[in-house]
Amino acid sequence: MNHWTRAAACALAAIGLTGCGGAAHAPHSRVHLAVLSSAPEMVSGGDARVAVSAAGEVHGKLTFRLNGQPIDPPMQAQGERVEGVVSGLAEGKNLLEVAYLNDSGRTVSDALVLTNHPSGGPVFTGAQQQPFVCRTQESGLGQPLVDNQDGIGHPVFDQPGGRLVGHSKSCAIKTQIHYFYFNGESFKPFDAARGYGAPPADLKTVTVAGASVPYVVRVEAGTINRFVYTIAMLAPSAQRADTFDTASWNRKLVYWLRGGVGLGHQQGTAIWFNGGLRGAERQIISGILAQGYAVASSSGNETGVHYNMRLAEETAMMTKERFIEAVGRPAFTIGIGGSGGAVQQYLFAQNRPGLLDAGIPVQSYPDMVTQTIPVADCPLLEQYFNEEAARDPASMWAVWSRRRLVEGMNGSDTVLNPVTDKPGSTECINGWQGAVPTVLNPVYKDPRYELVAKNYGYPADVFAAVKWTHWNDLANIYGAKADGHAPSPIDNVGVQYGLGALLAGQIGKEEFLRLNACVGSWKEPSQFAQWDAAADPFDARNMQRSAGCRDPGGLPAPRRAGDIGAMRAAYASGHVFTGQRLDIPMIDVRPYLEPALNMHNARQAFSVRARLLDANRAAAARQVIWFTAAQADQGARALEALAVLDSYLTTRRAPEGFSDKCFDAGGAVIGVGPSAWDGILNRAPQGACSAAFPVYSSPRMVAGDSIKGDIFKCRLKPVATALRDGTYADTVRFSAGEREWLERIFPQGVCDYRFGDQGRPPRW
Structure with missing residues (x-):
């Protein structure tokens, strides 16, 4: 041979x-x-x-x-x-x-x-979504290329308003090269053919490796996996447009990821074009490029475009592949991004080791799918509280700050409420009210979808068959029933809302029983009606309620049992961050937004750590948590975190700066070190950071769940068992009539969270 x-x-x-x-x-x-x-x-x-x-x-x-x-x-x-x-x-x-x-x-x-x-994908995510709106024109990159005459995909015309010449399934464009210069505040288009000899008067310079060079950036734009990708790098001198000048590249890559909540069926837009760089994003990216890093991104790594984490993973993998082919293999890759962009980092680290070498999740959650648990609870509770306050103005629930006793999240008597347009609100409203339809309501769609589709010449009924929920958007993972609806894991059977407040003496037995009898649950997806935010802010028409629930002898509102197969699919597909794997260092950066009732609450960083501690204590040492008092400071903290992680990866050991930490409004350190966050996940006295930044909880934590927040469906125990085993402590004693009411509210039993708090998927 x-x-x-x-x-x-x-x-x-x-x-x-x-x-x-x-x-x-x-x-x-x-x-x-x-x-x-x-x-x-x-x-x-x-x-x-x-x-x-x-x-x-x-x-x-x-x-x-x-x-x-x-x-x-x-x-x-x-x-x-x-x-x-x-x-x-x-x-x-x-x-x-x-x-x-x-x-x-x-x-x-x-x-x-x-x-x-194919460069248009997929690699491992399966059949691609249709309809799928191409948006390269909105990025100033032109129409997509025609790839079929079968009427499938995006209509392509010979000119705006002109003759239809075909359709595009892949949303592909030819690779393009663009140049931008930085003037100290923003990036502007740069004429590379002329500008190096006669640079704009406001062009800044930057010092890289001891050399002062013009702050000009070369951006390659194209499409991969149907999304728009960009690769940006300093271009300090005139060069061939088909190659990257790596003279000022520090041989390191930052992968930029974005947040939001989206439901697919669209391509998204590129970050560099038509004012695409947003406030804090511009500050951080300009600081990154100025140090010689390359920056890669894709509209497929923006959760406002879609929340399919397997698709996001595939897209990042393919985009990084393109970077390596075009430029070379970086010494390491660091992820940076906020909200859903932060979620992607935790899940990439868990599901695709080697894709990132370190991460800076900003305003993160452990994952999106377990956030649907409190998201689904919030409107049920707010609808109940509003009805009680309307029935009796002297009700304790007429005081907005008291609602935190049951919701766990922060409430304020002074923050403006977007529903009432008056002072007084809660995080459930200010933070989460708008997220509910995109999770639960299959007939609600963002009106911008139809507007964009109309502008591009799609038929009026192009989205008629689409069911607008996260679960249907990932039907290739969750499956679909005979009626076309994907199964949902949303479940509140046995959840004793307000249990912690009852045990603390903050609400009485009658209020506890009435709350749980009336809170109800969500209907099945096939029963949902359109949501009208103005007339029905909490989507109450789609709740299961009971008119006689307030009466101890009346019929309690039913609870909803989630689909166990959907729960298992969420875990099996890697959409739940379990804490079992985190092989890379992460600095979780978070501005403290509790006073504003913002959805990016302080609890989330510790939910991540709690999952890590339960599943893999060694991995927990790779996550550190930084809080800053001012949101305006998060850009500076992100760049500081980048320097720390660069040192970590270069020296292959944790530097002194890789430690828990918090900062005041002026940027001064309040507390640092292993004890900074004491009192949140342990029983030690409060650390300096814990005292400075109070952490709130969630409806399920008040009901007895842990801070991990990863239980879709609790294990149940009979009410009789709960009455004997100390669930209600010695301070709460129910009368015979109250026990009978409790039994009717919870005919299947009540949650026993002891069996779902061991770092494992829920017990069913």
Whole structure:
């Protein structure tokens, strides 16, 4: 067997197509072929950056074959190896072989099977969504390319308002190069052909590696996996437009991720174009680029575009692959992003090790899907409180700040309420009221979808079959029932709302019983009606209620049992952050927003840590938590965190700055070190940061759940057992009539959270 066929046979044997007398990478071969841009089985776009290393000098001594045919890819020396981009891969499996004439005059070889996927995707996420609105025009990047005449996808016209020339399923555009310069406040378009010789008067300079260079940025824009990606890097001098000038690159990559809550069916827009860089984003990205980092991003990594975390993971993987092919493999990659952009970092670390090497989640949650638990509770509770306050102006619930006794989240008597337009509100309203329909209501859609579709020439009924919930958006994960609706895990069977307040003497037995009898639950998705925020702010028409619930002898409002299969799918697909894996350092940066009743509440950082402590205590040491008193300070803190993580990854050990910490409104450190947050997750006296920044809870925590907040469905115990086992302590004694009412409210039993608080998925 010659040197070509032996390597090929071994590579093919690895995928079960032939036999091999030995390993493809036998120690005596002294040559090794590797893919740098992706895993060999997850190549996309028809090309891959590869490296060849051997015991001796290899440059100029290599020959390549792709699928049996000689090729001559451009290779460059990188230390003791050579690397370059191999192009022309066919879709599916490809055999890449390399042969090397070593110093002994012996030819040795190696081979790899590369599985190539389309640049438009998918790689592993399955069938792509339709309808799907392409939005490259809104980014100033032109219409997408026509890829079919079958009427599938986005309409493409020969000119605005002109003749229809075809449709685009992939939303693809040709790769484009744009230049921008920084004037100290914003990025402006830059004419690279003329500007270096006659720069704009307001062009700033930046010092990188001791050299002062013009602050000009080269941005490559294109489409990958149907989303718009960008790669940005300093461009200090005139250069060929088809290559990156890496003279000022520090060999490190920042992957930028965005937040929001979206339901798919659209491409999103690019961050660099048409004023796409937002407030704090501009501050942080300008600081990152000024230090020589490259910045990659994709509209597919904005949760305001979609909340499919597997699709986000796939998109980031493919975008980073493109970066490595175009620029080279970075020394390391650090993720930065807020809200849903922060969620992505935790889930990428859990589900795709190696995609990121460190992360700076800003205003994070552990994941999105477990946030649907309090999101679903909030309107039920607020509707009850409002009805009670309307019935009796002297009701305790007419005082907004008292609602926190049951909701756990903060409430204020002075913060403006967006529903009443008067002082007095809660986080349930100011933070979460608008999120409910996108989670639960399949017939509610953001009106901007229809407006955009109309402007692009879609038929009026293009979205008629779409069911607008997170669960249906991920129907390939959760499945769908015969009626087309995806199963939902939303469940409140056995939840004793306000239990903690009852035990603390903050509400009485009658109020506790009436609350739980009347709070009700959500209807099944097939029963939902359209939401009118002005007339029905809490979507009460879609709740299961009971007119006689206030009467001890009346019929309690029913509770809803969630779909167990959907719960299991959420865990199995990696949409729940379990805490079992966090192999990279993370600095969780959070402005303290509790006084504003903002949805990015302080509890979330500790929910992450609690899951880590329960599942993998070693991993918990890789997460540190920074709070700042002022939201305006979060940009400076994010850049400080970047410097700390850069040091961590460069030296391969945690620097002194990698520690829990909090800052006052002036940026001065209030507390730092292992005890800074004492009293939140342990029983130690309050630390300096814990005292400065009070952490609130949630409706389920008041009902007995832990701060982890990862239980969709609690394990139940009979009410009779709860009455005996200390659930109500010695201070709450129910009369016979009250016990009978409790039994009718909870015919299936009440939650026993002791069996769902061990760092494991819920017990069913």
